[in-house]
Amino acid sequence: MSRFHGVDSEVGTLRTVIVHRPGAELKRVLPRDTGQLLFAQLPWAARAQQEHDMFTQVLRDHGVQVLYLTELLQDVLEYSPARRQAIEAALGAVTLGDELTGQVRRHLDGLDPEALTEVLIAGLTAGEFGGRGVVYQLLPGSDFLIEPLPNLVFFRDCGVWIGDRVAVASPAAPDRRVHAQLTDVIYAHHPLFAGTKSLYRPGAEPMEGGDVLLLAPGVIAAGSSPAGVARLARHVFDAGLAHTVLVVPLGHPGRRLDTACTMVGADMVLMRPAAAYSLTTRVLTPGGDSLRASHPQAFLVSAAQAAGLDRLRVIETGLGPAAAGREQWDDAGNLLVLGPGLVVSHERNVASHARLERCGVEVITVPGSELCGVRGGPRSLCCPVSRDPALLPGDLYPESSQGVLSVVAWNLDARHDRVRHVELNVSSRYHDDHTIVTICGEIDLYTAPRLHSELAAVLVDGMPARVVIDMSGVEFCDSTGMNVLLSCLRRVRERGGELEIASPKPAVRKILQVTGLDSVFTLVDDANMSRPKPAVPQ
Numbered sequence: 436m437s438r439f440h441g442v443d444s445e446v447g448t449l450r451t452v453i454v455h456r457p458g459a460e461l462k463r464v465l466p467r468d469t470g471q472l473l474f475a476q477l478p479w480a481a482r483a484q485q486e487h488d489m490f491t492q493v494l495r496d497h498g499v500q501v502l503y504l505t506e507l508l509q510d511v512l513e514y515s516p517a518r519r520q521a522i523e524a525a526l527g528a529v530t531l532g533d534e535l536t537g538q539v540r541r542h543l544d545g546l547d548p549e550a551l552t553e554v555l556i557a558g559l560t561a562g563e564f565g566g567r568g569v570v571y572q573l574l575p576g577s578d579f580l581i582e583p584l585p586n587l588v589f590f591r592d593c594g595v596w597i598g599d600r601v602a603v604a605s606p607a608a609p610d611r612r613v614h615a616q617l618t619d620v621i622y623a624h625h626p627l628f629a630g631t632k633s634l635y636r637p638g639a640e641p642m643e644g645g646d647v648l649l650l651a652p653g654v655i656a657a658g659s660s661p662a663g664v665a666r667l668a669r670h671v672f673d674a675g676l677a678h679t680v681l682v683v684p685l686g687h688p689g690r691r692l693d694t695a696c697t698m699v700g701a702d703m704v705l706m707r708p709a710a711a712y713s714l715t716t717r718v719l720t721p722g723g724d725s726l727r728a729s730h731p732q733a734f735l736v737s738a739a740q741a742a743g744l745d746r747l748r749v750i751e752t753g754l755g756p757a758a759a760g761r762e763q764w765d766d767a768g769n770l771l772v773l774g775p776g777l778v779v780s781h782e783r784n785v786a787s788h789a790r791l792e793r794c795g796v797e798v799i800t801v802p803g804s805e806l807c808g809v810r811g812g813p814r815s816l817c818c819p820v821s822r823d824p825a826l827l828p829g830d831l832y833p834e835s836s837q838g839v840l841s842v843v844a845w846n847l848d849a850r851h852d853r854v855r856h857v858e859l860n861v862s863s864r865y866h867d868d869h870t871i872v873t874i875c876g877e878i879d880l881y882t883a884p885r886l887h888s889e890l891a892a893v894l895v896d897g898m899p900a901r902v903v904i905d906m907s908g909v910e911f912c913d914s915t916g917m918n919v920l921l922s923c924l925r926r927v928r929e930r931g932g933e934l935e936i937a938s939p940k941p942a943v944r945k946i947l948q949v950t951g952l953d954s955v956f957t958l959v960d961d962a963n964m965s966r967p968k969p970a971v972p973q
Contacts, residue, residue, distance in 0.1 A: 441599035443652040443925070444825030445698035448774035451821035454491060455504040455590045457483045457806075459557040460583035478585070483805040487588065490779070490801045490813060497773050502820070504590060505552055507621045512548035517624035524616035525555055525581050528609065535570045539580055555617060558583030584614055588806065589815045591693070593618040594635075595644040596820055597655065598676040598925070601628075602635035602667060604643045607660070612637060634670045642667060645691035645815060648698065651742035652825055652922045656681040656716070656734075658692030665719070665726060672721045675955040678921050679741040680719040683734060693814055694768050696734075699778055699796055701825060703748045704735075705768060705787065711735065711749050721952070743883050743918045750794055752787045769812030773799070774823075779813045781806075824926065860908075861889045869901035871937075875908030878916030887919045894923065900932040903959070907938035912946060924956065935959050 461480035491501050511517040522543045526536055542564065543551060562576030574580075587593075593614050594603040601622050604615040615637040622628050635642060642663035648656040655677050657664040668680040683692055695714065697705040704711075714734040718741065720727045729737075739747045752768065770780040776796055780788060781803030788798045801813065859876035870893055878886055893902060904920070906912070912920075920936070927934040935957040939947065947953040 442596040442649065442819050442822045443598060444649045444701070444822065446701055446772045446775065447822035447825040449494070449497075449499050449772070449819055449822055451500040451502065452494065452817040452819050453502045453504055453507070453590060454487070454817045455587045456487050456491075457585075457588045458505070459553070460585045460587065463558055463583045464585050478805050483588070486802045486804070486806045487816070490806070490816060493779055493799055493801055494773075494817075497777070499773070500821075502627075504587070504618075504621070505556065507625055507627070508555070508617060509548045509552045510626075511621055511624040512551050514624055517620050518544065518551070520623070521551070521555060521617060521620045524613055524620070527616075528582065528613050529580060531580060532570045534568045535566055535580075538566050538568075538571075539564065543581075554581055555613075556584050556587060582610065582613075584617075586611065587614050589645075590618075590818050591815045592643045592645045592691075594622075594818060595647045595649075596818070597634060597647075597649065597671055598674070600632045600634045600674060600676065602642070602644070602647070602670075603633065603637055605635065605637045605639045605641055605663065606643055607641035611643075632674075634674065634676075635667055639663065640666055643691065644818065645693045648692055648696065650681070650698065650738050651701070651744075651918070652925065653678045653918055654681070654738070654741045655679070656683055656692060656696070656738065658683045658685045658690075658695075668719045668726055672726075675921075675924075678720065678917060678952060681716040681734070681737055681741065682719060682728075683714060683716045691815075697768050697770055697814065699750065699770070699772060699791065700748075700775065702739075702742075702744050702746075703750060703794070703796075705750045705752060705770070705791070707768070708751045711751065723948075741918070743887075748794075750787075750790050750796075752790070769814045770798075771813040771817065781812055783807075784812075824929075859886065861886060863889070863893055869903055871903045871905055873905040873908065877911040878909060878919075879911065879913045883913075883916045883919050886916065887922070890919065890923045894926050894930075902927055902932065902934045903937050904934065905937045906943055907940065909940060909943055912943050917946065917952060921952065921955070933957060937961060 457478070457480060459480075461478050461483055464477060494501050508521070512521060522540060525543070526540060529536070531539065539559070543554065546554065558579045559581040560576060561571065561574040561578050561580055564580055592604060592606070592611070594601055596602075603619045603622060606612050606615055619637055622631060622633070640660055640663035642657075642659040646658040647667075650656050653676075655667075655671060657667060657680060659667070661682065664680065664682050668677075671677040671680065683695075685692060685695060695706065695710050699705050706714075712735070715731045716734045716737050717731055718729040718737050735747050735749065739745065770778045772778050777799070778791065778796055779799045779801060782800035783803065788800070791798050803812070806816065859874065859878065859882040861872065861874050863870055863872045865871075872890065872893060874886070876882065902923075920934075924934045936947075937959045938961065939958065944953070944958075947956065947958070
């Protein structure tokens with residue numbers, strides 16, 4: 436496996452994904468099963484395989500490492516604990532009675548890893564199994580003892596990586612739970628993921644991977660159940676992986692957030708007009724031992740503010756009211772970002788492709804007649820395991836010069852209804868074994884991008900292991916500034932270092948306490964004092 440970076444956004448250059456190539460399970464789907472399918476119609480298995488192969492070849496052509504779920508599952512089924520966990524997951528979804536269940540368990544346990552993987556994914560009929568007893572005799576030969584998993588090809592729903600940790604889905608639909616449980620077996624037992632910590636596990640409140648968007652480093656949007664979002668938010672806050680979670684109600688239990696909003700750039704989204712300007716959210720932030728929830732707000736405004744942006748640019752799909760209730764036809768939602776300015780989309784979405792290209796986004800098209808699920812696109816077919824770190828707000832602006840930086844901005848003073856002058860001064864110096872970055876002024880939406888540029892100049896190869904940010908001269912720091920500091924903390928820790936905040940004024944310290952970031956950052960009283968032990972381990 437290539438060098439692991441983790442995933443902090445939807446738009447960093449894609450490095451590694453997990454996919455499931457559709458197989459025999461699609462050939463065993465019957466018309467009676469269509470109510471449980473995520474496909475728009477009964478799939479043509481051979482054509483679905485061709486389309487999937489073309490999709491994964493595009494990924495490889497652009498330097499993406501493609502890992503196959505089937506191969507990963509075969510690997511882990513060599514280990515007894517993983518075999519037991521996988522078999523119990525499959526049997527937990529059936530009601531065969533104690534006698535027949537015991538017979539099937541013994542049969543599965545005797546299969547080699549390749550054959551067991553085939554049964555777990557493609558299913559097992561009564562006619563394929565030589566059982567005995569009354570229950571077995573009463574079953575038609577075509578009935579499944581182990582149900583096939585045709586929806587497994589939409590592997591994004593099985594989980595999502597947030598930073599260097601994985602959140603495995605907990606589907607509400609009973610027929611989807613085995614998908615997540617087998618995914619959990621892989622992450623728990625495969626050597627590729629040894630040491631990976633879990634943020635979410637099957638069996639918790641409902642949550643699916645397609646309902647989670649990584650809007651920006653430290654900013655997550657989720658459309659799952661309220662209880663599921665709250666649990667995920669607590670875990671990402673405790674792990675220091677996010678400072679803001681946006682709860683987005685979608686009004687339909689079968690709808691996924693990634694079909695309503697698709698990130699195509701660090702400051703750009705693709706959305707249907709009706710959704711773009713009507714979608715609301717409630718913002719969750721840490722609040723000591725609990726969570727703080729805002730009043731309902733406009734989704735686009737809240738997302739931009741949390742990400743430290745002036746605004747999010749919206750590319751409209753062009754679907755009018757008459758088409759708003761249809762599935763994905765000419766929508767192009769749920770496309771997959773390969774890197775800055777480069778996306779993969781189904782070839783039929785010609786109108787939206789034209790809009791994307793007019794905005795400077797290059798579109799690579801792949802066929803999707805069989806793999807076009809219920810509003811699902813290329814994004815739904817894979818789970819990114821590794822992306823390059825995303826651009827931070829300051830990366831969207833010209834780089835600043837190194838050394839001493841003076842930023843002058845203008846902001847509206849709501850109290851006096853007039854424009855006031857805002858100045859931010861930043862300087863850096865070396866002291867013993869660490870770098871001290873001194874900030875004076877106010878950090879807000881207008882000055883934060885340039886602050887990031889200065890901090891980025893410090894975070895270069897060969898930097899000291901300890902970076903101290905002296906905030907004794909900072910009078911004000913809003914959520915945009917906190918986002919920049921949190922992103923820099925993550926980058927320093929990725930290189931084995933530590934970032935500390937020194938001498939924050941009472942107003943700034945209060946913000947750190949209210950947001951819970953005082954337990955994430957190491958706070959010191961003096962920028963020149965000897966290094967203390969970090970308050971919270973990585």
